[in-house]
Amino acid sequence: MxxxxxxxxxxxxxxxxxxxxxxxxxxxxxxxxxxxxxxxxxxxxxxxxxxxxxxxxxxxxxxxxxxxxxxxxxxxxxxxxxxxxxxxxxxxxxxxxxxxxxxxxxxxxxxxxxxxxxxxxxxxxxxxxxxxxLSVNDRTDLTRAVGTYIRGRNTVTKEQELDFTKPFMINTKRLLRNVAPALDWCLLANGWLDYVVMQRSGIMDVAAGIVIAQEAGATITDWKGSAYQHEPFTQEGFRSLLASNGHLHETIRGLIEE
CATH class of the missing domain: 3.30.540.10 (Fructose-1,6-Bisphosphatase, subunit A, domain 1)
Structure with a gap:
């Protein structure tokens, strides 16, 4: 298969x-x-x-x-x-x-x-x-961390996006908005990115990337810190997740302001 x-x-x-x-x-x-x-x-x-x-x-x-x-x-x-x-x-x-x-x-x-x-x-x-x-990297310095932000279509306003992403832009080296979510997860898997933060996005856009990042050793949780568990796919399902190399996970999770 x-x-x-x-x-x-x-x-x-x-x-x-x-x-x-x-x-x-x-x-x-x-x-x-x-x-x-x-x-x-x-x-x-x-x-x-x-x-x-x-x-x-x-x-x-x-x-x-x-x-x-x-x-x-x-x-x-x-x-x-x-x-x-x-x-x-x-x-x-x-x-x-x-x-x-x-x-x-x-x-x-x-x-x-x-x-x-x-x-x-x-x-x-x-x-x-x-x-x-593939393997995630071992970066520990938040000020050197590069990440990407993923949001769902029509689930987050541009004003909400600006408010949410500001702490990441200020406290990390760079926050990218690539608008190709599956590929973003693969960059994390290969150690090119340090974190991925996802806000109310459909699983269809990222399912393959999540498998690849998991198998490369990424830490994936919801915003409260509970380990990611795949839920059987539905068309209406939206998730807010954080993924990282593991070393920076809790520090980056501290930047999330719901």
Missing amino acids: LEIAKQAAKVAGEYLQGRFLEQLVPDEELHNDVKLPEDKESERRIIEVIHGHFPTHTIFSEEVGMVSREEEYLWIVDPLDGTNNYFIGFPYFSVSIALQHKGELVLGVVYNPVAGQMFWAEKGKGAYLNGKR
Whole structure:
């Protein structure tokens, strides 16, 4: 199943990369989002690969919603993680595919075609980038820490975002707003980022990244400090999480003002 997920991500990623330098025409532009035909075509290619090998598996994807089959296996697909980046020619986007088995996340694949980065992980078997084992870093100095902020679509106002992120911008070296959440979690897994703070975001956008970060040794909790527990996927589910290299976790959690 991991190899099929990687295959599906690569097929979709190669298509997206081929379209990346074109002048894209959106189906719809919204206040905080954009809808592209490339989203739908990437999704179609992913579903075609997965159902070609596993026709009885259920798939949830951003554009078509739930394609219900057997409930034991559920593929959670974001066919274009970072659609707004892709639309404006910013090369920070990915294809994100996770698999839930009997309510547990068991594998994740995140493919960044522009950089040729294939991240993947299976539960209990470690996380990898192009075959190299991943591990979070060991940074302990908060003033040198670089993190990223993820928020859900239409769940947080811009005013709330400004208020919430201010302590992180002041007390850490840098807080990024990359708007490609699955890829952000992979940067944490490889030690490039020190923390990820997520505010009321859907699990679909980050499921694959969470598996990869967990397998790379990241500490993941809710904002109160309770260890992250995956809840069986629902379309309406939103979570607020903090992930880090572990050494900085409690210090960074102290910056959260709900």
